[in-house]
Structures are given as C-alpha cells and as structure tokens.
Amino acid sequence: MPSILSAQNIVKRYATHTALDDVSLEIPAQSIFGLLGPNGAGKTSLIRIINQITGPDSGTVLFEGQKLSPQHIENIGYLPEERGLYKKMEVGEQALYLAQLKGMPKAEAKKKLKVWFDKFDMNAWWNKKVEELSKGMQQKVQFIVTVLHEPKLLILDEPFSGFDPINANLIKNEILSLKEKGSTILFSTHNMGSVEELCDHIALINRSKKILDGPVKEIRKNHKSNTYEIEFSGNMMGFTNSLWTFGKLGEHKLEGEYCKAQVVLTPGTTANQLLESILPVAQIHSFREIIPSMNDIFISKVNAENPLGTKSNFTE
Amino acid sequence: MNKILLIIKREYLSRVRKKSFILMTILGPILMAGILVVPIWLSLQKSEKQKIEVIDESYQFSYISSKDGLRKGLIPENESVHFDYPEIKIEDARAGFYDTDYDAILYVPRNLLNGGQLGISLFYKKQLSNSVQEHIRTSMSKMIYEVMLSQNKVNMNVIKDAKDKSTFELKTIQLDETGKDKETNTAVNVGIGFACAIAIYFLIFFYGAQVMRGVMEEKTSRIVEVILSSVKPFQLMMGKIIGVAMVGLTQFILWVILTTSIYSIAAATVLKGMDIKRVQQKEEVIRISQDLDASHMGKIERNPVVDLWSKFENVDMPEILVCFLLYFLAGYLLYSALFAAIGSAVDNEAETNQFMLPVTIPLVFSFMIAQFVTQDPQGSLAFWFSMIPLTSPVVMMVRLPFGVPMWELALSISLLIGGFVATTWLAGRIYRTGILMYGKKVSWKELGKWLFYKG
Numbered sequence: 001m002p003s004i005l006s007a008q009n010i011v012k013r014y015a016t017h018t019a020l021d022d023v024s025l026e027i028p029a030q031s032i033f034g035l036l037g038p039n040g041a042g043k044t045s046l047i048r049i050i051n052q053i054t055g056p057d058s059g060t061v062l063f064e065g066q067k068l069s070p071q072h073i074e075n076i077g078y079l080p081e082e083r084g085l086y087k088k089m090e091v092g093e094q095a096l097y098l099a100q101l102k103g104m105p106k107a108e109a110k111k112k113l114k115v116w117f118d119k120f121d122m123n124a125w126w127n128k129k130v131e132e133l134s135k136g137m138q139q140k141v142q143f144i145v146t147v148l149h150e151p152k153l154l155i156l157d158e159p160f161s162g163f164d165p166i167n168a169n170l171i172k173n174e175i176l177s178l179k180e181k182g183s184t185i186l187f188s189t190h191n192m193g194s195v196e197e198l199c200d201h202i203a204l205i206n207r208s209k210k211i212l213d214g215p216v217k218e219i220r221k222n223h224k225s226n227t228y229e230i231e232f233s234g235n236m237m238g239f240t241n242s243l244w245t246f247g248k249l250g251e252h253k254l255e256g257e258y259c260k261a262q263v264v265l266t267p268g269t270t271a272n273q274l275l276e277s278i279l280p281v282a283q284i285h286s287f288r289e290i291i292p293s294m295n296d297i298f299i300s301k302v303n304a305e306n307p308l309g310t311k312s313n314f315t316e
Numbered sequence: 317m318n319k320i321l322l323i324i325k326r327e328y329l330s331r332v333r334k335k336s337f338i339l340m341t342i343l344g345p346i347l348m349a350g351i352l353v354v355p356i357w358l359s360l361q362k363s364e365k366q367k368i369e370v371i372d373e374s375y376q377f378s379y380i381s382s383k384d385g386l387r388k389g390l391i392p393e394n395e396s397v398h399f400d401y402p403e404i405k406i407e408d409a410r411a412g413f414y415d416t417d418y419d420a421i422l423y424v425p426r427n428l429l430n431g432g433q434l435g436i437s438l439f440y441k442k443q444l445s446n447s448v449q450e451h452i453r454t455s456m457s458k459m460i461y462e463v464m465l466s467q468n469k470v471n472m473n474v475i476k477d478a479k480d481k482s483t484f485e486l487k488t489i490q491l492d493e494t495g496k497d498k499e500t501n502t503a504v505n506v507g508i509g510f511a512c513a514i515a516i517y518f519l520i521f522f523y524g525a526q527v528m529r530g531v532m533e534e535k536t537s538r539i540v541e542v543i544l545s546s547v548k549p550f551q552l553m554m555g556k557i558i559g560v561a562m563v564g565l566t567q568f569i570l571w572v573i574l575t576t577s578i579y580s581i582a583a584a585t586v587l588k589g590m591d592i593k594r595v596q597q598k599e600e601v602i603r604i605s606q607d608l609d610a611s612h613m614g615k616i617e618r619n620p621v622v623d624l625w626s627k628f629e630n631v632d633m634p635e636i637l638v639c640f641l642l643y644f645l646a647g648y649l650l651y652s653a654l655f656a657a658i659g660s661a662v663d664n665e666a667e668t669n670q671f672m673l674p675v676t677i678p679l680v681f682s683f684m685i686a687q688f689v690t691q692d693p694q695g696s697l698a699f700w701f702s703m704i705p706l707t708s709p710v711v712m713m714v715r716l717p718f719g720v721p722m723w724e725l726a727l728s729i730s731l732l733i734g735g736f737v738a739t740t741w742l743a744g745r746i747y748r749t750g751i752l753m754y755g756k757k758v759s760w761k762e763l764g765k766w767l768f769y770k771g
Contacts, residue, residue: 084539
C-alpha cells in the first residue's frame, strides 16, 4: 500500500528539551492510523509539523511522495485537541471563513456546508453566535469545518472528547465513511478502545521516540503471552495436576463447581496438548486465547521504557 | 495573498459591525464638539450675582456723600457682583456675617497707602468664582495705582499714552521662497500641533490595544491552531494589524465627515448673526486704512475670533492632514506589531503589564518631549526626536505647524517606515512562537530566545 504521508527522521528541539528524536512514520493511504503516546510524548509536536504550523529541525516529511509544502495545506484537515472557534462570530459565517482559508471557493463551501448542516440537522444554528451553542454543538461545528474541504489526510486529535455516546457514534460513523471515500485518517487518542475498534495501524511515541509501530492486529498478535482462559466444571485439584508441565496456572476463580482459570503455556507446548491433558478431568465450557488489549500493550510498553518512579501520567 | 485578504476582511468586518464601533463613531464627534463648545457655553452663562459688603477703613474706595451723608462706593460693579458699603466695624460685620445675606465681606485696612494693601481680605461663606475675585483684585489695584500717581502729581494721560504706545503684539510672518508673506501665530501652531499629537497618541494606543486583545482572543480561544494549519503566523498577524488599521481609518474618515457636518450645522445656527465673510472683509478694509494712515495705529479694535481664524487659514491644513494620516498609519503599524507580539506571548490580560510598560514608555516620553519642542521647534532636541521612529509620530506632529523642511519630513517618514518593517519582523518572530505556547510565564530572556528559533 502506498504511503500518503511519510515522515523521515524527524527531530524537533525546543530550548530545554527535545520534543521529537529521530521519529519516522509511514501512514498508508486510505487507512486509519493511530498516533499513541502518553501526555507530553511529542504527538502534538509531530502533528504540528505535519500541519506545517512549525517546521522540523531536521528530517523530511513527504506528502504523496512530494516534499511537504504550502500547496498541501488544502489536502489536510486538522481537528486539534484543544477546540476553538471565534466565540462572537456567527456559526455559518465562521464555517465559511475557515473553509475559505483552506482554499475553498465561497460558493462551493456554502453548498457543502448546507449538505453537512442538513445531515446533522443544525440549519437553525447558522446565524447563531458560537458562544450561544452548547459545547457538544460547537464540537460538531468544528468537526464539519475540519472535514468540509474533503482532505486526503485528516488529522483528528481526540475527536470523541466532549461528545455524548450518541454523537460520538455519529462522528465515528462519519470517520469510517470518510475512510471509505478514500480519506486517510491520522487519529491521536488516549482511548484505547476506539484504537482497537478503528485503527488499522498505530505508532506509539514515548519520550520523544517512536517505540512501537505496525498494524494493530500484528502488534496484538506479537504481544500475546500464550495465555489461555479456560472455563470449566470439575475438580480444581485435578485440573491443576493435569496441567503437568504444559502450563502454569495463573489467575483463577472458583464458584462452587464452576471454575475460570488462566493458564500460561510453557514454551514449546501447543494449545491442543493442553486441552488433551485437561479433557479427562474437566468439563470444558469455554477455551480461548487471551490477546492483549491495546491498553495493556500501551501500559506495559510505556512503563518498561520509563524508569521507575517516573511513570507516565497516562490514564484512560 | 488571497488568504491575507480574507483575514483582513474578517478583522475589519467583525469590528466595524460591533455596536461599540458605531457608538464611538457617533459619539466621537459629539464629544469633540462638546469639548470645544461647552467651555464657551459655560463662560457665557451668567452666574448668580454675588453680594459683597465692603468695610472700607481707608476711604479710598468709598466716600461720604455730602447730599445725604451716606457712604457711596467706587469699586466698579458688573453683572456678577454687587457691592454695599455699610457703616459698620469689621468685628461686627464678621460676627453678624451669617445673619446677613451677603456672600462675602471685603475688608480694606486703614493704612492702605502705606503697605496696607497686603491686608485687603475677602471673607466668604462659599468660595467666590475666580472671575469675581479677579475683578475685585484688578479694579482695586488699578484704583490704588491711579491714586498713587495723582498724589504724586503725575499726569494720568501721559502714563496712559505711554502705555498704549508701548503695548504691541509681535507679528510673526514667514517669508517663503516665492516672496509671499504668511502670518503665523505661535499659539495657534502649538494648539494644532498638540491636538494632532494627542490624537495620534490616543489612536495608536487605542488601536494597538485592539490588536493585542485580538491576538489574545485567538490564543486563549485556541482557534489559532486551526487557522495556523491554513495560513502562516505572519499572515495572520499582518492580516489582523492591517484589518484594524482599516477600522481606524474608517473611523477617522467618518469622524472628519461627521465633525465637519456637525460644525457647519452648529455654525449655521449658533453663529447666525455673525457673517464671518463680511466681518473679514471689514477687517481687511480696516487693515488697509491702517497701513495708509499710520497715525491711527494701535487704536483699532480687531475682532479676536476673526483674527484667530485668519491665522488658522495660514496654517497649511492639507499638509498637516496628510502628514497626520501618514504618521498615524506608520506609527500605528510600528506599535501595533509590538502589541501583537505582547498579545502572543502571554496567556492572560494580567501578564501583559510587564511587557506593556517598555512599549508605552517611548510613546509617553515623546509626549513629554513635545512640551520642549514647542519652545524650540527647530532645535536639535526637536530634530532628533522627530527622526527616531518610536517618538517621531508624536514629536513631528508638534513641529509640523511651525514648518518643517521637506527633506526632514521625508527622512523622518522613511525612518519610520524602516522602523515598522523592523518591529514587524521582530514581532513576527516572537509571535509565531508565542502564539502556540501555553501555560508558561514568559520572561524577557525567553522572548529574546524566540527571536532566534527556526521556523
């Protein structure tokens, strides 16, 4: 798959610290790419460089194979984490203004805005001042403004924050349909649930460095620890004995005859061997491999990188 | 380029549509007219007549009438003051003061002509107006003066004649290259110069602060990040500065139009009886006859309003207006860039103070310099401060009505333009870093570092 955006060896330094240290990314076209990392890791610096708000100290960014330049501005849409609109300006006028700044002709912008306003049922807001709208309504306006010019690359920083579950779902569906229409989405979030649900690829940045990247499925597969969860009825003692050298009993829970246990396979053992050995002693209700969540991977990766005592202030 | 026009348009329209702009535009000329008209109107108002009892122990300001034996006074009265000369002692007058309806007691001691004038006192219930006090002082002083002269057998007419013939106003006439005379008046020049300087000073502050607040609004509302993903920081900053400048120009032009129309309406109604043209013609006739017949000199009363008017007309108004606009625009551009830089560097209004001071000092300072410039408009102090870009908008406006050589004007303007290119460049470098910097208290050292950051 060709890359829509390729960042190569990006370095960005500020007076007292290095925000990005030799970070490289390949964002495949028509995918959803998750940019992850604890607060202060350097995500915003990278996003600002891609948006040409600031420039890197060294390294290059290629957009569709060309060196990133002002002409690409209209192919990029950006929804910053800290949302903001002119509070005293009317919604419609403001949306038109921001669309024109992105290079859209006024008439076209107006036509497309009408379509979006119809879709989200917000025509009545056109002449209202932004400060009269609720926070959620302002977020919707801002989302529309971001995607209105149908950018090839859409950069969304925490797009779901500030939305109720219904509207968050609405936005999620819009993001998916934009991807269907050919857009690529760079998605920065702390919500690992939505990463698993939406992202095809991720990159994890910690302390200015990229520490992990790749397709989500592959990453999760690579991080499995050969752990299986077994639910069964039967004797716990018998179950434990039957494990032999095939595996080690991890967390387990007993509810009368009903048991739920995690077993970590010893290297070289297959799941089938384990099953064979426990079949005689237990009545199996379920047997499944535990694939680590992105959340677990995130926490373990970041904590492994950071020295003790300086754990990231990451919270989901 | 197209985008900067969009920004200018937004900045302009969002301000011009504001109620406060419309209000200012209408109220400005009314206030201006008020400042001009109210003092005149007030001075024309008759105040209540003050009743004063005079206890004259010296008999220099009163005498006993031989007809009815009553005391008669000599101090001239006018529409705002009336004197009574009762035959009582000062102690009694003081004791009974609050039982009478007199507003004041004027006491003249017995030994008036031997240094007693220092003992002349006015006792009052409520302070009398300055004009009444002045009237009492001058008329009494004049009377003592005349008494002293006549006591020493000096002819009053000789003194009067000598005084009349030695009193004159120095006529100042600029003789220009073409050999034409141009009568000038220092007071008028100072007045015009100062008025322009004050206007420039306030306009620069007012619109500079608007730029600063606009920048802060964008920063604190965080919209700046969205906009900067579409345009360059410098475009955004310049768009705002130019947009606000156009608001200022619009307001200024509207003020000029409104003020002139209000003035002409007021002139047509208030000064109806006074046909300026005719008075002027009469004046001209008098002046010619004056020149022909030098012996009549000094005795012809010239109408002061018309006099002042003719001196106004001798000031090169179009030149001043054009220079005013130039200096306002260039001065505004210079300062507003600095204001924009301040707005970008801070997170809230309170933090602006530490940076505002160094920016406002040159402006305030130039105003202080202006006082000295009026004393010596062609001196080296005046020259240098009308060249330095930070002070020239104010100082040059003060110098201008006195006449400034063309080359000085050209140099000063070019330096000012160079100055604003320099400050805009500096401000742009601070701006693009500051506008994206949050939650950090910025120091001067920090600002210095920003100048050298790479984009």
